[in-house]
Amino acid sequence: MLPLEYDRSQDRDIVVRDRFDNFRRDFLRTLVTPEMIEEHRRSPLGQHSERLERLLIYFRQRPLDERYAVKVVEPFRKYQVVRLSGHRGTSPRVVDEAIYASANEACHGLFLRCIRDLLEA
Amino acid sequence: MAQIKIFGYADKISVKPGDTIQFHVSADGTSTAEAHLVRLIHGDEHPHGPGFIEEEIDCVANGTWRVEKQFTQVGSFLEVADPDRKLALDGSITLCAFIWPTWPDVGHRQCLLGRWDNDKNRGYGLGINPSGRLEFWVGSGNEVDYLQTELPLQKQAWYFVAATFDARSGRATLYQEGVMNRYNSLLSKVAPVEYRSHVSEVFRFGQNNLSDTPFLVAGSRDWHALRGHFVSQLYCGKIDRCGVFDRPLGRDELDVIRSGGQPPSYGMVAYWDTTKGYTDHGIGDVVVDIGPNRLNANGHNRPVRAQTGYNWNGRNDCFRLAPHEYGGIEFHADAMIDSNWKVTKRLELPETLRSGAYAMRVRGGDGKGLAEEYIVFFVRPRVPSGRIALLFSTATYIAYANERFATDGHIVQPMAGQPPTISEVDIEIYENPEFGGGCYDSHADGAGICYSSYRRPMVNMRPKYRISAFDLPWNFPADLSILAWLEHKGYDYDVLTDEDVHREGVAAMAPYACILNSTHPEYHSERMLDAHEDYIAGGGRFICMGANSFCCNVAFRDDEPWIMECRKTGGHWIAWAARPGEYYLATTGQMGGIWTGFQRWGQKLVGNTFAGEGFAHSQPYRRMPDSYDPALAWITEGIEGELIGDFGLGNGGAAGIEIDCYKLGFGTPPNTKIIASSGGHPDNYIAHDEEGAHAHQGFSGTHNYILRADMVYFEAPNDGAVFATGSIAFGSALPINGFENNVSQLLSNVVNAFVRPGPLPSLLHKLQPSTGRTENVA
Numbered sequence: 047m048l049p050l051e052y053d054r055s056q057d058r059d060i061v062v063r064d065r066f067d068n069f070r071r072d073f074l075r076t077l078v079t080p081e082m083i084e085e086h087r088r089s090p091l092g093q094h095s096e097r098l099e100r101l102l103i104y105f106r107q108r109p110l111d112e113r114y115a116v117k118v119v120e121p122f123r124k125y126q127v128v129r130l131s132g133h134r135g136t137s138p139r140v141v142d143e144a145i146y147a148s149a150n151e152a153c154h155g156l157f158l159r160c161i162r163d164l165l166e167a
Numbered sequence: 168m169a170q171i172k173i174f175g176y177a178d179k180i181s182v183k184p185g186d187t188i189q190f191h192v193s194a195d196g197t198s199t200a201e202a203h204l205v206r207l208i209h210g211d212e213h214p215h216g217p218g219f220i221e222e223e224i225d226c227v228a229n230g231t232w233r234v235e236k237q238f239t240q241v242g243s244f245l246e247v248a249d250p251d252r253k254l255a256l257d258g259s260i261t262l263c264a265f266i267w268p269t270w271p272d273v274g275h276r277q278c279l280l281g282r283w284d285n286d287k288n289r290g291y292g293l294g295i296n297p298s299g300r301l302e303f304w305v306g307s308g309n310e311v312d313y314l315q316t317e318l319p320l321q322k323q324a325w326y327f328v329a330a331t332f333d334a335r336s337g338r339a340t341l342y343q344e345g346v347m348n349r350y351n352s353l354l355s356k357v358a359p360v361e362y363r364s365h366v367s368e369v370f371r372f373g374q375n376n377l378s379d380t381p382f383l384v385a386g387s388r389d390w391h392a393l394r395g396h397f398v399s400q401l402y403c404g405k406i407d408r409c410g411v412f413d414r415p416l417g418r419d420e421l422d423v424i425r426s427g428g429q430p431p432s433y434g435m436v437a438y439w440d441t442t443k444g445y446t447d448h449g450i451g452d453v454v455v456d457i458g459p460n461r462l463n464a465n466g467h468n469r470p471v472r473a474q475t476g477y478n479w480n481g482r483n484d485c486f487r488l489a490p491h492e493y494g495g496i497e498f499h500a501d502a503m504i505d506s507n508w509k510v511t512k513r514l515e516l517p518e519t520l521r522s523g524a525y526a527m528r529v530r531g532g533d534g535k536g537l538a539e540e541y542i543v544f545f546v547r548p549r550v551p552s553g554r555i556a557l558l559f560s561t562a563t564y565i566a567y568a569n570e571r572f573a574t575d576g577h578i579v580q581p582m583a584g585q586p587p588t589i590s591e592v593d594i595e596i597y598e599n600p601e602f603g604g605g606c607y608d609s610h611a612d613g614a615g616i617c618y619s620s621y622r623r624p625m626v627n628m629r630p631k632y633r634i635s636a637f638d639l640p641w642n643f644p645a646d647l648s649i650l651a652w653l654e655h656k657g658y659d660y661d662v663l664t665d666e667d668v669h670r671e672g673v674a675a676m677a678p679y680a681c682i683l684n685s686t687h688p689e690y691h692s693e694r695m696l697d698a699h700e701d702y703i704a705g706g707g708r709f710i711c712m713g714a715n716s717f718c719c720n721v722a723f724r725d726d727e728p729w730i731m732e733c734r735k736t737g738g739h740w741i742a743w744a745a746r747p748g749e750y751y752l753a754t755t756g757q758m759g760g761i762w763t764g765f766q767r768w769g770q771k772l773v774g775n776t777f778a779g780e781g782f783a784h785s786q787p788y789r790r791m792p793d794s795y796d797p798a799l800a801w802i803t804e805g806i807e808g809e810l811i812g813d814f815g816l817g818n819g820g821a822a823g824i825e826i827d828c829y830k831l832g833f834g835t836p837p838n839t840k841i842i843a844s845s846g847g848h849p850d851n852y853i854a855h856d857e858e859g860a861h862a863h864q865g866f867s868g869t870h871n872y873i874l875r876a877d878m879v880y881f882e883a884p885n886d887g888a889v890f891a892t893g894s895i896a897f898g899s900a901l902p903i904n905g906f907e908n909n910v911s912q913l914l915s916n917v918v919n920a921f922v923r924p925g926p927l928p929s930l931l932h933k934l935q936p937s938t939g940r941t942e943n944v945a
Contacts, residue, residue, distance in 0.1 A: 091585055091818070092784035093849040093869060106580035113580065115573060118590040121633075122214055128589070130574060134611060137594045138574070149588050149638055156586050 067104075071167055074101055078161055090153040105160040114159060116152040119145065125152035127159060169196035171532040172595070173234070173540040174602075174624040176506065180561055180729070181664040183549050184520040190228075190527050190542055191508035193237035193624075197531040197538075200234045202512065207524045207543070209651035209902065210630035210644035213816045216902040219631055220651065224525070228514040232529065237509060238394040239601040239623070242401035243471075243502035244386035245439075245454055245464035253436055253460045254282050254411060255376040261416040261434075262293040262303070263329035263424060264409030265346065265477040267495065268402075270612040271299040271320040277500075278387040278400040279328070280409055284380045285399055286390035291374040293330045294387075294400065295320060301343050301364070303330035305374035312371055314339045316364035321345075323353035324362065325407075325477040327425035331415035332373065340367040342421050350481035350747075365418075384409065384439070384454075384464060385498040398467075401500035403612040407476040408494050410438035410458070427478060437462045441494040442476070447487055449724075450753045454496065469504045469618045469730065471497035473753035475746070485751045485758070499610040503603030504730050506623040522548045522661040524559065524650060526630070536591050541629045543643065545664050551678035554922045555660040557650055558682055560713075561621070562665040562690035562721055564642050565731045568605035568625045569596050572636035575608065576742075579636045584783030584851030588638035592626045602626065606733040607742040615743030617759075620730040637782040639817055639824065645899055646685040648816070649712055652901040653683075656915060666728050669694050673701040681921035686713035686898040687825070690721045690733070693757065699772055706885035708921035710914075714876065714895045715777050715825040717769035718761050722754035734759025740777075740855060769827065771834030773891040774879040778828035781852030781868060785823025785896040787813035788843035788878055801920055801928040802842055802880060802890075805912050811843050811878075812910045814903045817896030821910045822876035823848065824895035829877045839881040845894070846875045880917075888927055890917045 077097040085098055094102065106113075111132030116125050117140070125146045128138035141159065146152035175192035182188050194200060209220040247254065262280055271277075274297050281292025288306040296302040299319035304311050320326065320343075329342040345362025347354070354360060380388055384406060389399035414434035424430050430438050435458045443455035450473055452466035466472075473486045476494035486493035514527075526541040545559055572579040573587030574597045580586060596602040604610070605619045627634065627641065634641035640648070653660045663682070667675040669692050676682055676698055688711065691699075696717060703709050722732045735741035736750045737760035745759065752759045762768065769776025788811040794803045803811075812821020822845030829835050848868030868874045876894035883889060892898075900910040920928050 099850065102584075103581060106584075106586075110575075110577060113586070115586050115635075116588040116638075118588060121212055121590075121631075125588070134571075134575060135598055135600070137598055138589065152588075153586060 070104060071164060074104055074164060077101055078165065083158070083161065086157050087154050090150050090157065105157070114141065114156045116149055116156060123147065125149055127152055127156045171196035171538040173200055173529050173531045173538055175511070175527070175529055175540050175542045176622055176624050177527070177542050177544045178622065179544060180621050181545050181547060181666050182516060183547050184516050184518045185549065187513055187515050188544060189510045190512045190514070191237070191506065192232065192234050192511040192529055192540070193508055194234035194531055195236055198234060200232050200529045200531040201230070201534070202232045202527055202529045203229045205526050205528050207526055207630050207647055208654055210647035211640040211816055211899065211902070212631050216648070216816050217651065217905070221528070221630070224520070226514065226517055228512050228527070232512055234511060234531070237506070238397070239503065239506045239508070240397055241468070241503045241600050241603070242386060242398060242500045243466065243468040243498045244398055244401060245384035245466055245470060247382040247384070247437070247462050247464045249382055249462050252378065253462060254382040255378065256411070256413050256436065257374065257376060258334040259332055259414050260291060261329060261331045261412035261414065263327070263416070263421065264293070265325060265327050265407035265494070266404060267323060267325050267477070268295060268320050268404035269322055269614060270403040271295050271322055273403065276400050277402040278383065278385070279402055279406065280384045281387060282376060282380050282382045283387040284377050285387050287377060289375050289377050290380050291332070292387055293328070295402070301328050301341055303332070303339055303341055305332065305370060305372070307372050307375040310372070314341055314366060314368045316341050316343050316366055318361055318364045321354070321360060321362065325351050326362065327421070327477070329416065329421050332370065333415045334373050337369045337371070337373070338367060339370050340415070341365065342418065344425055346425060346477050348480055351475065351477060351479050385470070402498050403500050403610070405474055405495040405497045406441070407496070408439065408441055411436045436460060439464055441496050442490045445486055445490045447756055449755050450486065468502040471617060471753065473749065473751055475748040479748055481748070484748050487751070487756050497614065499612060499614060501600045501611050502618070503601070503623060504618050504620040516546065520546050522546050524647065524662060537595060543628050545662050547663060547667060548661050551661055553659040553661045554680040555653070555658055555918065556663045556676070556679040556682045557653060557660055558663045558665070558668070558684040559646060560642065560665055560685040560688045560690070562692070562695070562731060563685070563687050564625065564628045565619045565621055566606040566690045566719070566721070566733060567627060567642055568619050568621070569602050569627065570605050570607040571597055572607065572634070576636065582780070582782065582851070583636050584781055584849060585638070587635045588633070589635040590633070593635045596626055606731070606735070609743050615735055615745065617734055618730055618732055622729045637824070639782070640899065642685070642687050645687070645817070645895070648902050649683060649685065649898045652906055652911060652914070655906040658918065665691070665695060668698050669723055670728060673698040673705070676702040676707060677705070679707070680924070681708045681710065681918060683710040683712050683918070686895045687715060688713050688717065689715045690719045691717055691762070692721055692723060696762065696767060696772070703772070703883045703887045703889055704885070706887045708888045709773065710917060710921065711773040711889065711891035712898055714827040714893055715780065716827055716891070717772050718763070718777055720757070720759055720762050720765070722752045722757065724754055736760035737764045738855070768833035770830050773889050774835045774839040774881050775827040775829050775877045775891050775893045776833070777855050778826050779852050779854045779874045780825040781848055782818070782824055783849045783851045785815060785818040785820030786845045786848055787811060787820050788822050788845050788876065790843045791841045793840035794842045796840070798929040798932045799840060799842065799880065802916055803913060804916050806909045811913060812897070812900045814908065815896050815900030816902065817899035821897050821900035822894045826852070826874065826876035827891065827893040828873060828875055829879050835879070836881045839879050841877050841879055843878040844875050846872060848874050882927060882929065886926060888921060
């Protein structure tokens with residue numbers, strides 16, 4: 047049963063996308079394992095296992111305002127994780143105080159946040 | 168204390184010693200800045216390379232500059248030249264236009280046409296009000312009377328709209344009729360949408376005109392205490408033929424215009440026929456008034472011409488075929504092609520300046536972060552002296568200017584195979600529309616940006632900058648790795664830019680025995696492409712250093728080379744798609760899009776071109792059998808083993824990011840040899856859709872051998888030759904290990920052979936195999 051507030055959205059495409067993503071998330075949650083998270087920690091970029099690639103593709107396709115980014119605090123030294131606004135003119139917001147020593151480490155911190163969002167959704 | 172921010176640009180991108188160059192700087196938080204001329208040598212700060220390298224240069228402009236906050240007029244509009252104030256109509260009036268609004272519900276007033284002062288509330292205007300309805304208003308200074316239609320306007324629907332005002336009775340009317348056909352609008356007639364509205368009211372007073380208010384189309388005059396007059400109430404959408412009459416036209420007369428009939432001459436003050444003045448070679452910025460007063464209008468921030476009009480019926484796809492169907496002029500509230508800032512400093516460049524990539528470094532406060540600006544320009548020699556030229560891809564820089572992939576691009580994370588890594592300046596340009604976009608962005612109303620220019624700050628044409636979507640040096644800062652390699656190896660070289668090649672053709676290239684281009688030579692005008700072809704065929708030796716080479720077709724006007732037009736069409740490898748019927752460049756009349764659409768594949772020029780792209784991880788090349796041919800052994804001389812470039816600042820390999828491949832069916836010269844090739848790229852590398860008529864599974868890197876960078880070589884007529892790397896990442900591999908590596912060795916072998924007068928080593932080998940050894944002769 048879809049919530050009634052969908053009736054107030056003129057763009058019905060959003061209704062379909064949300065239902066599709068609900069099904070997709072049900073499956074993706076079954077892929078999350080400590081081994082897969084460790085695989086990402088070791089190598090955030092490049093070719094991954096099929097199950098990790100599938101998760102990453104989902105995370106990268108979220109609506110812009112649900113996506114995260116890495117923010118450079120100091121090049122090659124300090125990085126943070128931010129969340130995009132999805133609205134031109136509104137800057138991304140910092141999601142927590144964690145500082146990472148490399149872009150790759152921040153990329154993994156971002157991934158863990160995506161995993162948490164997925165498991166909590 | 169306010170944060171210090173410094174931004175600037177130069178009026179020219181390519182200069183010679185002794186030329187005068189102007190710098191335009193805007194500063195927040197400071198009234199002074201320290202300026203110093205520098206020669207740029209390396210731009211990538213990656214810790215695995217040599218880091219950022221600049222050389223300070225003495226010049227009279229070095230020192231403390233007075234700087235100030237400068238303002239930028241964004242938004243495209245037309246201003247009517249009306250010195251005799253023919254449009255300062257005090258009595259009855261009619262305003263009419265065909266319109267196609269793209270963002271009627273933006274939430275603030277948009278002025279379609281009028282002589283309206285937004286600050287003083289005087290004059291008259293026809294526009295769209297904050298509720299998205301057509302509105303007519305007159306202002307006396309003390310008060311404003313408004314009349315609005317009953318229905319909001321639909322986006323991307325053609326209407327004929329008019330406002331009439333009878334000064335004797337005070338009666339104002341609004342006329343709104345849809346003029347949709349089967350092709351010209353977003354919706355068809357099966358959608359039960361009401362477009363018609365006719366309303367009338369008696370106003371309490373008439374308009375009271377100021378003497379100096381300009382008549383504007385797509386905006387209205389405004390005032391701010393710091394910046395003075397500017398234009399606000401900017402409109403998003405198209406306007407086709409529009410006019411002004413000094414009497415209230417009757418409904419029947421308006422019906423005639425709506426139906427395509429001639430507007431009445433009786434009472435006509437101005438009627439802008441937006442289809443007049445077209446030529447087979449393009450459309451300018453002047454919009455012709457066919458009325459009795461010849462009150463032509465001039466475009467600001469380049470309103471987009473050559474757009475389909477209210478009567479476009481789908482049969483013709485170009486303004487050259489049916490100009491009367493192409494009366495649409497498209498306006499955008501965030502269009503920006505010239506910051507038009509005041510000049511901060513003029514500099515006559517020292518005569519002793521050697522050719523190179525330069526910047527005026529401008530720092531405020533501590534000079535960190537946004538308090539540091541590099542205004543980049545290129546210096547050619549007054550007389551070419553070196554045997555080598557490094558050709559900087561300034562057209563590509565303009566195309567990517569101020570791109571907002573990371574923050575605005577829905578598809579960019581799946582393309583990049585990674586989350587974006589954004590910096591302070593990315594956030595600055597995301598927050599502030601005054602920087603304008605490039606040809607990879609869309610206007611806020613959703614339309615693609617087809618004009619980009621270098622007469623505004625280009626934050627990504629700077630040393631140190633890393634593109635946020637891919638966390639890499641991109642274009643100019645990456646190209647500096649090639650320059651740094653030439654410096655390190657001690658070659659005597661000059662620099663050239665795309666602008667030089669566009670303006671001078673092959674004459675700009677001909678003095679050089681060997682030309683290396685850049686990591687991403689993607690955008691080329693027809694003149695540039697012709698010049699390259701003639702240079703190589705005429706005996707030039709060309710090294711194509713990058714990938715996605717010679718793909719996109721762009722145009723420049725002779726009198727404004729800082730502005731580039733780009734229409735995105737053809738295939739799926741485009742940031743946005745030109746609308747149906749709007750594929751042709753208003754600048755030249757030529758079809759836009761990719762050179763593939765003209766049977767001028769990059770392979771015909773340099774042996775390889777676009778195979779695909781991905782940004783997650785780069786690969787090494789593996790030597791191919793041709794590299795072991797004794798006649799070609801000079802290319803890989805001194806290289807041990809099979810792998811070339813299993814390292815690099817561009818994601819860990821010399822082959823990657825964007826990659827080009829050999830293809831006989833697309834015109835690779837039949838004598839081309841593949842020296843080395845990559846493969847097995849990650850699956851976020853997707854093959855160019857020319858590889859198959861239908862998208863299908865197996866298009867990606869680990870499945871598809873097409874996804875590879877081919878390092879190719881062929882000999883051209885008249886002792887000419889081409890070596891092409893097929894990879895954007897190639898240049899970023901050069902600086903590894905202090906420039907001592909097998910990619911560097913291989914490039915040295917090729918450059919040394921190419922600059923040496925006389926036959927190429929392969930030909931010498933055929934005559935006398937023992938003479939194939941190369942040496943540095945530059």
